[in-house]
Amino acid sequence: GAGVSQSPRYKVTKRGQDVALRCDPISGHVSLYWYRQALGQGPEFLTYFNYEAQQDKSGLPNDRFSAERPEGSISTLTIQRTEQRDSAMYRCASSRQGRVGEAFFGQGTRLTVV
Amino acid sequence: SQKIEQNSEALNIQEGKTATLTCNYTNYSPAYLQWYRQDPGRGPVFLLLIRENEKEKRKERLKVTFDTTLKQSLFHITASQPADSATYLCALGASNAGNMLTFGGGTRLMVKP
Numbered sequence: 001g002a003g004v005s006q007s008p009r010y011k012v013t014k015r016g017q018d019v020a021l022r023c024d025p026i027s028g029h030v031s032l033y034w035y036r037q038a039l040g041q042g043p044e045f046l047t048y049f050n051y052e053a054q055q056d057k058s059g060l061p062n063d064r065f066s067a068e069r070p071e072g073s074i075s076t077l078t079i080q081r082t083e084q085r086d087s088a089m090y091r092c093a094s095s096r097q098g099r100v101g102e103a104f105f106g107q108g109t110r111l112t113v114v
Numbered sequence: 115s116q117k118i119e120q121n122s123e124a125l126n127i128q129e130g131k132t133a134t135l136t137c138n139y140t141n142y143s144p145a146y147l148q149w150y151r152q153d154p155g156r157g158p159v160f161l162l163l164i165r166e167n168e169k170e171k172r173k174e175r176l177k178v179t180f181d182t183t184l185k186q187s188l189f190h191i192t193a194s195q196p197a198d199s200a201t202y203l204c205a206l207g208a209s210n211a212g213n214m215l216t217f218g219g220g221t222r223l224m225v226k227p
Binding site: 104107108 | 118155156160203205
C-alpha cells in the first residue's frame, strides 16, 4: 500500500476485555515494529518482526501483550484483560529489512480503556 | 538505565532564524541516531540519520551533528519557516541490525512569522 495502515483508528474498550490492533505495513517492507506512545512522550518500543519471525519482544510490558505476524505481512498486537494503564496510542512502523534507515510510521490506534 | 533527554519546553523562534534542538543521552552507545518530525495527530516522519562514525550530516535546510564523546546530537533548521513548527524527536539505535529505536520525549518547535 501507499503507507502503513493501522486499524481501528480509535478503540474504546471496557476494562477486562481483550483487544486486537492491526497493522498493514508498506508492501515489500520486511521489518515491522510496534511502539506505544503516551501523550507528550516519544514512542516506546514494544516488539518487532523480520518477516514472520518475532526478533525482539523485550518491550512488551507483561504477558497480557502479544503480537504475531503469521504470513510476514499484516501484524496483530493483542492485549488481553485490558487495564486502564494500557490506554495509549499504539503505533506500527515498517522498514526495509536489515537496513538502518527511515522507519515509516502509521497513524496509530488510540486505545482507551474505561 | 538508558536515558535520552530532549528539552521538554517548547522552543519559540522568529521566522528566518536558525532553530537548534538538543538531544543528550546517557548509559547508551548508539550505532546511529535519527531525527523525526511529528505533527499533532500524526505518526513520526523520518528526517535524517547519522552514524556513530559521522560528525555531521546535512539535508537541505537541516543539519545534524553527533558527538559521541559528549553523548549529544544537535539538530539545526536554518532559515526557519512557520511550516517547520512541529515536535522533533531524536531516536537512538543500538546496532546496524535494524530500526529498533529508543526515542527521546521530543521538543516542540514554534516558528513565529
